Amino acid sequence: MKPGLLPVLPCRLTAANICIDCPLPRMRRASKGVNITMSDADDENSPTTNQTDDWAKNLTGMGESWQKAMAGWSSMWAENLQSSLTSATEKLSGSDRQSAGELMSDVLEEMSEVKVDSAKIMTAQMELLQGYQALWVHTTSRLLAPETSGPDPDSPKDPRFRDEAWSDNPIFEFIKKSYFLNSHWLRAYVDSVDGVGNETAKRLEFYGQQLVDALAPTNFPLTNPMVLNEMKETKGESLVRGMNNLMQDLQNGSGGLQPKQMNLDDFELGKDIATTPGSVVYETPYMQLIQYEPTTKDVHKKPLVIIPPWINKFYILDLREDNSFIKWAVGQGHTVFVVSWVNPDESYRDKSFDDYVEGGIFAALEGVEKATGEHEVNAIGYCIGGTLLAATLARMADENDKRISSVTFFAAQVDFEEAGELKLFTDPRQVDSIEKLVAGEGYLSAGFMASTFNMLRANDLIWFFHVNNYLLGKEPPKFDLLYWNGDSTRFPARLLIDYLRGMYIENKLSKPGAFELIGGAVDLTKITIPVYLQANIEDHIAPAESVYKATKLYSGPVRFVLGGSGHIAGVINPPEKGKYQYWTNTNKKKYDTAAAWQEEATEHPGSWWPDWNKWLARQSDGTVPARVIGAGKLKSLEPAPGSYVKVRS
Numbered sequence: 001m002k003p004g005l006l007p008v009l010p011c012r013l014t015a016a017n018i019c020i021d022c023p024l025p026r027m028r029r030a031s032k033g034v035n036i037t038m039s040d041a042d043d044e045n046s047p048t049t050n051q052t053d054d055w056a057k058n059l060t061g062m063g064e065s066w067q068k069a070m071a072g073w074s075s076m077w078a079e080n081l082q083s084s085l086t087s088a089t090e091k092l093s094g095s096d097r098q099s100a101g102e103l104m105s106d107v108l109e110e111m112s113e114v115k116v117d118s119a120k121i122m123t124a125q126m127e128l129l130q131g132y133q134a135l136w137v138h139t140t141s142r143l144l145a146p147e148t149s150g151p152d153p154d155s156p157k158d159p160r161f162r163d164e165a166w167s168d169n170p171i172f173e174f175i176k177k178s179y180f181l182n183s184h185w186l187r188a189y190v191d192s193v194d195g196v197g198n199e200t201a202k203r204l205e206f207y208g209q210q211l212v213d214a215l216a217p218t219n220f221p222l223t224n225p226m227v228l229n230e231m232k233e234t235k236g237e238s239l240v241r242g243m244n245n246l247m248q249d250l251q252n253g254s255g256g257l258q259p260k261q262m263n264l265d266d267f268e269l270g271k272d273i274a275t276t277p278g279s280v281v282y283e284t285p286y287m288q289l290i291q292y293e294p295t296t297k298d299v300h301k302k303p304l305v306i307i308p309p310w311i312n313k314f315y316i317l318d319l320r321e322d323n324s325f326i327k328w329a330v331g332q333g334h335t336v337f338v339v340s341w342v343n344p345d346e347s348y349r350d351k352s353f354d355d356y357v358e359g360g361i362f363a364a365l366e367g368v369e370k371a372t373g374e375h376e377v378n379a380i381g382y383c384i385g386g387t388l389l390a391a392t393l394a395r396m397a398d399e400n401d402k403r404i405s406s407v408t409f410f411a412a413q414v415d416f417e418e419a420g421e422l423k424l425f426t427d428p429r430q431v432d433s434i435e436k437l438v439a440g441e442g443y444l445s446a447g448f449m450a451s452t453f454n455m456l457r458a459n460d461l462i463w464f465f466h467v468n469n470y471l472l473g474k475e476p477p478k479f480d481l482l483y484w485n486g487d488s489t490r491f492p493a494r495l496l497i498d499y500l501r502g503m504y505i506e507n508k509l510s511k512p513g514a515f516e517l518i519g520g521a522v523d524l525t526k527i528t529i530p531v532y533l534q535a536n537i538e539d540h541i542a543p544a545e546s547v548y549k550a551t552k553l554y555s556g557p558v559r560f561v562l563g564g565s566g567h568i569a570g571v572i573n574p575p576e577k578g579k580y581q582y583w584t585n586t587n588k589k590k591y592d593t594a595a596a597w598q599e600e601a602t603e604h605p606g607s608w609w610p611d612w613n614k615w616l617a618r619q620s621d622g623t624v625p626a627r628v629i630g631a632g633k634l635k636s637l638e639p640a641p642g643s644y645v646k647v648r649s
Contacts (some may be wrong), residue, residue, distance in 0.1 A: 386412020
């Protein structure tokens with residue numbers, strides 16, 4: 001997504017108590033909001049010659065930065081276009097080729113089949129008209145009698161409009177409420193579409209919301225009071241900083257534009273984040289196995305092995321001392337091992353699920369046994385790491401391999417029928433396009449994946465930084481979670497396409513015998529070991545309903561627990577914070593849906609971690625003296641968090 005950019009031009013907006021005449025030194029902040037007077041003739045704060053010179057200097061600097069940014073972008077864009085066309089011509093032949101005209105014909109053909117519900121459209125139009133009539137009356141009363149009327153207390157709460165001017169200034173309030181009215185109308189229009197399948201309807205809704213987010217008045221300099229005030233207070237210097245930030249992002253994006261979410265020097269792995277003491281004790285081309293130092297006198301007999309997703313890096317489980325799941329689990333007396341996946345390059349293009357099982361999961365089990373002497377372990381699989389772990393467990397059951405005696409799944413799907421918002425990007429046509437895209441480099445770039453995930457939360461992960469970095473001219477806030485979010489990894493080509501087609505399109509894993517892994521068919525009903533299945537009520541990547549479907553596939557005892565919040569915050573929720581809640585249900589009966597399960601569940605305040613720990617303790621066969629790293633057959637190769645995790649994309 002490339003945010004729209006507006007040059008700051010001389011303009012004038014007048015209405016009652018507002019006068020904006022660029023450049024903007026006349027703007028001044030009152031006790032609340034923005035107050036711009038009709039005349040500054042008697043204003044002691046009127047711009048002096050020096051202030052005017054500052055404005056002229058900064059506006060000139062902004063213009064120069066803009067020209068450099070556009071020149072650099074144009075050059076990079078032209079080079080990338082030529083390279084892409086050459087590469088595509090070399091690689092595609094015959095039926096693989098599709099002209100722009102043919103592609104547009106396909107789109108128009110799909111659009112021609114779309115019909116709308118005229119009754120819904122009429123209702124939406126009437127609501128829009130009535131809303132504007134009420135808004136005009138409200139705004140007029142505020143302008144004519146400001147002392148007797150105030151902001152509308154029923155206005156929707158939205159963090160984008162947190163500046164007081166959006167409520168205290170009647171014109172900015174009018175702009176805000178107009179946006180809400182238009183947004184409601186657009187959503188209603190999209191909702192009126194008939195004659196399309198459920199997935200197409202969801203895509204229309206998603207892209208409609210993208211348009212709504214992009215057109216917010218907060219995203220444009222002349223309709224955002226925070227931006228106007230920053231321009232006034234810095235005498236235009238914020239504009240120069242913003243243009244410089246834009247130019248830097250264009251250069252770093254090789255012609256594309258993705259607003260910077262963090263600075264690389266904000267944190268250092270092993271020093272500021274991922275600091276739980278431990279050592280890399282085993283290594284393959286696919287992963288490093290990290291063992292963490294004990295902090296208790298005795299530990300549970302069975303070690304704990306964590307299989308995180310390879311889409312992101314494992315240290316989401318070890319961000320800070322006060323929210324580290326790894327540190328907390330060590331403190332509960334578990335001998336914790338974590339797989340740190342390699343950040344693959346072109347040489348991994350043909351690697352498959354089999355390779356990641358043998359070089360990842362099986363290698364980790366081998367390493368744990370060498371390090372501790374224990375043949376059986378408890379395991380955790382998070383997100384796609386849990387998906388792979390579930391398939392592996394089914395094949396282990398075929399081979400009577402009992403090295404994993406219990407398993408915990410964090411937000412892990414095995415039935416992808418209702419797999420959440422990522423299905424918007426995984427219909428057959430889009431997967432075909434992705435396959436052609438990754439054929440060249442041998443992997444899906446980290447930037448592509450980051451952009452996809454950012455679109456799922458565009459206001460927080462795109463437009464916030466558009467405003468902060470470019471319009472306000474500020475640096476991104478220093479935030480460990482954003483640092484991790486920006487530290488994305490690549491995805492091997494074959495593994496990616498097998499995952500998208502096999503899971504998201506064909507949903508093979510939920511069908512006994514349909515998915516092949518390490519020489520045999522996968523049947524999840526053969527998993528009989530105890531399962532702790534964790535989902536999150538606001539998860540948009542692995543929705544609770546989708547995760548819950550696994551309860552109908554596993555044949556052993558399953559404890560399903562529903563956490564508060566989403567895909568990350570719902571999992572990383574330390575007890576000391578006292579945040580969110582979770583639900584449990586001790587009824588023995590089967591439920592068709594997670595919603596039905598929740599209706600009869602018990603809600604508990606805070607974190608589900610202690611509930612999980614009590615469950616896991618029952619699977620751990622007592623305790624033994626704490627294990628010292630290096631006391632077994634494996635020695636320390638390097639300190640945690642290791643070197644694989646430090647490889648940037």
